[in-house]
Amino acid sequence: DAGVTQSPTHLIKTRGQQVTLRCSPKSGHDTVSWYQQALGQGPQFIFQYYEEEERQRGNFPDRFSGHQFPNYSSELNVNALLLGDSALYLCASSSPGRENWLGYTFGSGTRLTVV
C-alpha cells in the first residue's frame, strides 16, 4: 500500500522564479494538506484541498497557490520565489471530517532551496 508520494525530493531555484511541487495521497485518502517547515521549526499550514477545492488556508500570501485533481493528487505552486521560501514542503493526506480524522500520513517532503 503506497503511502504519500512527493516529487521532486530536492529542488534549487533562483529568486523570482516559479516552482511546482507534486503530491499523490495515500490510497483511500481524499484530502491533501500542504505544510511548510523551516529548519528547526514545526510545520506551518499552507492550505488544504478536498473535492478539488481549497477548503481552508493558513497565513500565506497569494504567491502560494494549489490545485487538486480528480484522482486526489495535488500540486503546490509558488510564484516570485523569495529566499525565505527555502524550506521543506510537506504534503499530508487524510480522510475528511473531524469524526474520521485520526491523523495525517506525510510524504517525505520536497526540500526547496532558493538562491
Add this chain to the structure above:
Amino acid sequence: TQLLEQSPQFLSIQEGENLTVYCNSSSVFSSLQWYRQEPGEGPVLLVTVVTGGEVKKLKRLTFQFGDARKDSSLHITAAQPGDTGLYLCAGALEETSYDKVIFGPGTSLSVIP
C-alpha cells in the same frame, strides 16, 4: 491566534534515562497527535488521543491527553538512541467541523549512547 507550545525545545540525555515532553495550548482540541520526525523525512504518526484524560502506551512511550483536552504529554522510559528525533504534537481544533490542524514547534531529542 491558536498556538501550541512545546517544552523543552531541546533535550539531550543519556541512553537509559527517562524523559517527558509537554504540549500546551489555550485551545480545546477534538483530537491530538504526536509525531516523530527524522532529518530530511516527513513526520511519522505515533499516536492519536481523543478523550480527555486518555492514556495510551506504545512500548516504552506513554501518551496522556489532559482532562480539558488542551494539553498533552509524552513520556519515554529507558530512552534509546533510536528514539532520537524531533517530536511534534499536533491538535485538531474543536471549533471547526473538519480537521483544522496546528502543530507545535517540536522538541528535538538526542539520546547519547
